[in-house]
Amino acid sequence: MNNQEDLLKIGNRTFRSRLFVGTGKYATFGLMAEALEASGCEVVTVALRRVNLNAPKGEKTLLDYIDPKRYTILPNTAGCYTKDDAIKIARIARELGIGDWVKLEVLADEKTLFPDPVETLEATIALVKEGFEVLAYTSDDPVLARRLEDAGATCVMPLGSPIGSGQGIINRNNIRLIVENAKVPIIVDAGVGTASDVTIAMELGADGVLLNTGIACAKDPVKMAHAMRHAIEAGRLAYRAGRIPIKRYAAASSPMLDF
Amino acid sequence: MAQTALDFLRASANLFSRMPTSVWIGFLSLAVGFRMITICLNGENRTLPAACTVAQLIADLGLGARRVAVVRNGEVVPREAQNSTLLVEGDCVDVIHMVGGG
Numbered sequence: 001m002n003n004q005e006d007l008l009k010i011g012n013r014t015f016r017s018r019l020f021v022g023t024g025k026y027a028t029f030g031l032m033a034e035a036l037e038a039s040g041c042e043v044v045t046v047a048l049r050r051v052n053l054n055a056p057k058g059e060k061t062l063l064d065y066i067d068p069k070r071y072t073i074l075p076n077t078a079g080c081y082t083k084d085d086a087i088k089i090a091r092i093a094r095e096l097g098i099g100d101w102v103k104l105e106v107l108a109d110e111k112t113l114f115p116d117p118v119e120t121l122e123a124t125i126a127l128v129k130e131g132f133e134v135l136a137y138t139s140d141d142p143v144l145a146r147r148l149e150d151a152g153a154t155c156v157m158p159l160g161s162p163i164g165s166g167q168g169i170i171n172r173n174n175i176r177l178i179v180e181n182a183k184v185p186i187i188v189d190a191g192v193g194t195a196s197d198v199t200i201a202m203e204l205g206a207d208g209v210l211l212n213t214g215i216a217c218a219k220d221p222v223k224m225a226h227a228m229r230h231a232i233e234a235g236r237l238a239y240r241a242g243r244i245p246i247k248r249y250a251a252a253s254s255p256m257l258d259f
Numbered sequence: 260m261a262q263t264a265l266d267f268l269r270a271s272a273n274l275f276s277r278m279p280t281s282v283w284i285g286f287l288s289l290a291v292g293f294r295m296i297t298i299c300l301n302g303e304n305r306t307l308p309a310a311c312t313v314a315q316l317i318a319d320l321g322l323g324a325r326r327v328a329v330v331r332n333g334e335v336v337p338r339e340a341q342n343s344t345l346l347v348e349g350d351c352v353d354v355i356h357m358v359g360g361g
Contacts, residue, residue, distance in 0.1 A: 032359065053300070053303075061358075088330075088333070088335075092335055093328075095338060096328045
């Protein structure tokens with residue numbers, strides 16, 4: 001098996017790494033840069049906010065720590081609660097020259113940060129019409145995932161569990177159903193707490209995993225990023241290798257005694 | 260008569276020397292025919308010379324034009340239009356950039 005050729009294709013973009021990493025919540029930009037490096041990721045997500053005009057002149061910003069030649073920047077619409085706000089953020093992102101793709105995130109409430117399914121679907125339809133490649137953050141509902149794909153989403157991103165919760169993949173069956181039904185890439189986004197969660201998502205057949213808090217808020221973010229890099233490769237290889245069926249009784253590994 | 264004129268000049272000089280720089284600039288602008296406008300910039304009021312373009316504003320703020328996007332009254336100002344877009348009194352302007360996020 002030639003692992004070099006196992007590439008992830010999202011729209012017209014091709015990636016070797018199947019791990020997407022967020023740039024929020026790190027103690028320092030320096031630590032973030034180190035963690036990104038250790039994760040082996042090629043895609044990093046960013047949010048869009050007002051410039052702090054009261055910051056000291058020459059203060060470093062996020063872009064000083066992300067080499068655009070090395071990482072592909074995926075802007076998100078985090079913090080939006082309506083489709084109109086999300087569409088506005090997507091247009092702003094396009095104006096920043098980071099391409100026409102966007103991680104669409106339209107949230108329903110602050111407590112769960114669950115995506116609002118109706119607003120997300122309507123925003124997807126509108127943004128696809130405007131020529132955007134939409135990577136739609138969604139719940140783990142297979143029906144909604146299908147509807148987003150039908151609406152023209154380039155990639156569907158079901159949550160493993162609530163954003164930042166670290167609960168891992170709560171509904172493995174749904175993730176598997178979403179993957180089986182999809183013709184677009186499925187990237188599990190949100191809820192990943194540790195390396196095994198990433199591996200499970202990949203073993204279920206996900207095309208990739210997007211995470212942020214699991215690395216940024218680990219005691220040692222660089223070490224955790226390194227673990228996540230191995231986890232995504234392990235899970236992907238296991239998925240492609242084809243696991244054995246689960247049996248109820250033992251099956252001996254050594255030949256039966258014949259003397 | 261001469262004494263009165265001298266007193267007037269002294270008083271004027273005294274008054275002008277006590278004025279803050281911003282008031283001086285205001286007077287000067289009026290004198291040479293400039294007007295000032297007030298816009299809402301990232302949620303705070305800011306006074307600018309009239310006839311300021313979006314591109315000038317970004318430059319005056321010391322921001323790299325390639326790293327920020329500008330939203331004026333709810334609409335994104337395309338990069339190619341920033342040079343020709345004049346700001347007017349009461350405009351609501353947001354200057355946006357990338358920050359850490361998941």
